[in-house]
Amino acid sequence: MNKQELIDILADSGKNELLFKEADRVRKDNVGDEVYLRGLIEFSNICKRQCKYCGLQSSNQNIERYRILKDDIITYANKAVDMGYRTIVLQSGEDDYYDTDKMIEIIQELKKMDIALTLSIGEKTYDELKAFKDAGADRYLLRIETTDKNLYKEMHPNASYENRIRCLHDLKSLGYETGTGCLVGLPNQTISSLAEDILFFKELEADMVGIGPFIPHEKTPLKDAPQGDFWLALKVMALTRINLPDINIPATTAMETINPNGRIIALQSGANVVMPNVTSREYRAKYEIYPGKICIQENPEQCSACIKAKINSIGRYVSENKGFRKINSDKN
Secondary structure: OOHHHHHHHHHHHHHHHHHHHHHHHHHHHHOOEEEEEEEEEEEEOOOOOOOOOOOOOOOOOOOOOEEHHHHHHHHHHHHHHHOOOOOEEEEEEEOOOOOOOHHHHHHHHHHOOOOOEEEEEOOOOOHHHHHHHHHOOOOOOOEEEEOOHHHHHHOOOOOOHHHHHHHHHHHHOOOOOEEEEEEOOOOOHHHHHHHHHHHHHHHHHHOOOEEOOOOOOOOHHHHHHHOHHHHHHHHHHHHHHHHHHOEOOOHHHHHHHHOHHHHHHOOOOOOOEEEEEEEOOOHHHHOOOOOOOOOOOHHHHHHHHHHHHHHHHHOOEEEOOOOOHEEEEEEE
């Protein structure tokens, strides 16, 4: 679709049901009925950035900071593997404590488990990204959040839009399965810029795209901003599926935070991935990117059983492979 076609659909709520059904059909035809589970380990909530929408921003003094060190990360990963996860996602704030050497040690240990490994640890130099790839990392998540340059600069003090783009292109050139995505509902965001986001995902040839509604956090500068709209976020996700038919798209936790059936609705509207948290309860509440996040009190076993039951309830099934993009299916 071109930009105007995307804008017209995003602006027209009268065709939502048709759009979601078409995205579900495209999903089924291109990636099938299996759902990939990714075991998420949130290993540090320390962050040097000041992104205005994020509760982990360095200026938030009302958060108890933590780090999970290598041995405990390995323990969480082993438990996840025992529960059947074939992919581990390491996610953190931009915490410089985990330098290249520390990350290489962690990556090498995790790759001994015969899993696919995704990193979501922020902007890095080309040499750092190459070192992680050489150590065995398979995928990298780095959401652009918005392709509107002025809005990006407003939302990310002391950060560079150009450097974000550079990182994403470095990831592609290094052979990572590259993930990006956007927030829907940021203050002053337009339908036009959301259409540009979708076109950017296509131009980048992203392998994974995560889309979620903006949820204001009371300890950030955007505490009084209105919450993003669930259905608009779902439309952006559905259009992303239609325009990039064979990529992996998660049903994001943020969607279920503002809609009790959010992840199931997303799975029925183009999504094919869920990322259950395998970090223990003592850390979950402290990784508060936005308030009210679901599954804070559940343990990893409960989360796994719950989401598997939900997936089965809609006639889908949990995949037993590592969940690489279908074009890279030889890795599965």
